[in-house]
Amino acid sequence: MITFESVSKTYRDGTTAVADLDLVLPSDQISIVVGPSGCGKTTTLRMINRMIEPTTGTIAWDDRPLKSFRRTTLRRQMGYVIQNGGLFPHRTVLDNICTVPALLGWSRAKSRSRAIDLLKMVGLDRSLAHRFPAQLSGGQQQRVGVARALAADPVLLLMDEPFSAVDPVVRADLQQLVREIQRELGKTIVMITHDIDEAMLMGDRVVIMRVGGRIAQVGTPDEILDRPVDDFVEGFVGKDRGYRALSFAPASGLPVGRVRSVRSAASATSGAPAVVVDAEGRPTGWVDPDHGPAVLPLGATFHPETDSLRAVVDATLSSPLGMAVALQPSGRLAGVVRAEDALAAVRRRRLEVADQHRPEEQAADAEPDDVPVADAEPDTAPAARSDAAGGTRPAEPDATEPRPAEPDAAEPDAAEPDAAGAGAVEPDATPGSTSTAPPADGDDLERQPGRALGPPPADAPEAPAAEPRHAEDGSR
Ligand SMILES: Nc1ncnc2c1ncn2[C@@H]1O[C@H](COP(=O)(O)OP(=O)(O)OP(=O)(O)O)[C@@H](O)[C@H]1O
Structure with missing residues (x-):
């Protein structure tokens, strides 16, 4: 579980990217951070692996402040996937996937065997192992990026708009792949996206941010679709939210008739x-x-x-x-x-949702005909009934039948054996690189994507304290 407490980030130029963030990202789930451009999603994500340090506030991982981890130690436990995979263009697929294991000192045979297993897991044929990234499609590159991030079996996977550069069909496949990986391996995944549909489809928990780095709403997809807290969220989730919310109701209770x-x-x-x-x-x-x-x-x-x-x-x-x-x-x-x-089931669901959200005192005061429709007598008259908001609506007689970086990659930990980059894989910035990273320069270093970060070996030491010289923002 990652916990943000009163976290703010103001860059050196005075831009406040994240303001007073209180947020819990549970373990073993997919949390999706979504919001308009510039609302602070990437800053939030990169504070988790300490590519960016908060200006104020505390971030903890399972109640332990991130500050108490060495950055390299932390990053070895956090895979990182970015748009286009961030692969080294001059390395083969196999070598890209083996990057972190190699830096961790795994034997060549073990690294290669792991890479071949991962190729299979991400749905790539092993015949692609010796290709270079430029010889792969965008979707294949992205799969290699996921494989590389998983190479050393990280506890947590951070994904920064990983699918934004691929077409919708490939995107749907990749979304499915990540969901399967989460289910099978039980990883904690934090992913950011611009795309509310992707957020609703993939997230166990969705965090909607608004410009200014503040949280607009946090909840499960169906909670957000059913109960947007304000006009911003309502506008963001789109006009057809009622229809999309049906994605979270199972079809299993419907009466399937003979034909x-x-x-x-x-x-x-x-x-x-x-x-x-x-x-x-x-x-x-x-x-x-x-x-x-x-x-x-x-x-x-x-x-x-x-x-x-x-x-x-x-x-x-x-x-x-x-x-x-x-x-x-x-x-x-x-x-x-x-x-x-089908429509009766939709109506029942709406009533159930309204009932779940009814304030307790209102539920206690409820009149007998406030009970959920499925519990009502079959011959309930089609009279008006109170709804959850205290208004009225016509009863539905037919519904009554119960139916069924940055920087510190640039400022490595001298104490760590991978100080020169182990556990922090930087995409190549040479022409032809798949990375979209801007050149590292001062604060811009914070925006530099492209590290596939693996976890430590089981016996990796953890340093007790953060390194004071790592005042981020370049101020050392
Ligand atoms: N190194 C930096 N120096 C100054 N301002 C920055 C820096 N990095 C980000 N910002 C600013 O902080 C705000 C939040 O940026 P961030 O990249 O976190 O947003 P985002 O939601 O991920 O945006 P996008 O969806 O466009 O990638 C923006 O106004 C951005 O310009």
Whole structure:
């Protein structure tokens, strides 16, 4: 757990990048920091591995102040991934991934074996191992960047807009990859992005910052989508937040009804609409005898066990008959959900969310008909009911059925064996480098990205105190 207490950062030129930040980033979760350009995201991230030091306040890792760690020791436990991977252009993929293990003194055989394992983990063929970064696509480079950051098995992964330079399809793959890595390896990940959709998709916890380096809201994605605290957050999360919030409600409780299935449109000349299925029982389209013999498009489908309510609503909207086709895990037809049932589930969810956020005293004073709709009698009259905000809304009778750097890389720790850069991998700034780092210069050093930082070996010593000469901002 990383804890910021009253943390501020003012640069030498007087710019306050972060102001009075109180924040907890829990372990073993993905925390996403999101906000408009210049709101202090990168400054916040780099204060975690002490590439930047706060001007005031305290940052602690599992209750231990960061100041009490040597920077190099700290960084060996924190992998760091930046846009474009920040790879050394003149080193092969394998050598890039082996950088930190090599600096930590691992044997060549152990480093290479680890690198090959990581290539597989990030979904790259080992035949790419001897290529140079320029011979890879942007997405492949980014995967190598992730592999390099993981090479020495860091406890924490810091990611600074890692996917902003790749196209949406590759981006979706990389997002999935990082989520899988987090699940499988149980890493703590802190990632920054401009993209609120990415934040909502990937974050267990989302921190929205506003310009001036202040926190606007912290919460789970669905909390933020359901309850933006103010106009800024509401504007930032976008107009379709109600629809996107459905991504966090499972489809599993919906009633999946039976539907007629036929092998060809010719076999459904009368009667109710039917789903046309292939020889394996997989749905391919609809036929509606009232609309003639043509096979109608199937629309989107969904898996009841794994998909969200959003997928179901989308499937009903894209179905020509307003029925979402549910699939078994095998892809065979499982049944259908009617648009009315999907909407009833949406209404129930809204009521549940409103109920969760109702102040305690209001809940205690609640009238009997304030109970969640699922608990109401099936024949509840469609009269007005109090809502969570104390207003009224019409009752929904059909909803009543219970349904189912920087700098100090430039100012290495003399006491550390990797003082010349071990544990702090700098992207090459030569022409052709994939790094987007500005040249290091004074304070700009703080903005210099591109260190893949690994953890210490299990027996790595930790120095008891911070190094006073590391007054950051260049003032030594
Ligand atoms: N070394 C520096 N010296 C002076 N000001 C700086 C320095 N680094 C950052 N800033 C300023 O601090 C503020 C926050 O910058 P920061 O890079 O942390 O924001 P950000 O949210 O990551 O921005 P972006 O999304 O555009 O990368 C900005 O006004 C920026 O210009």
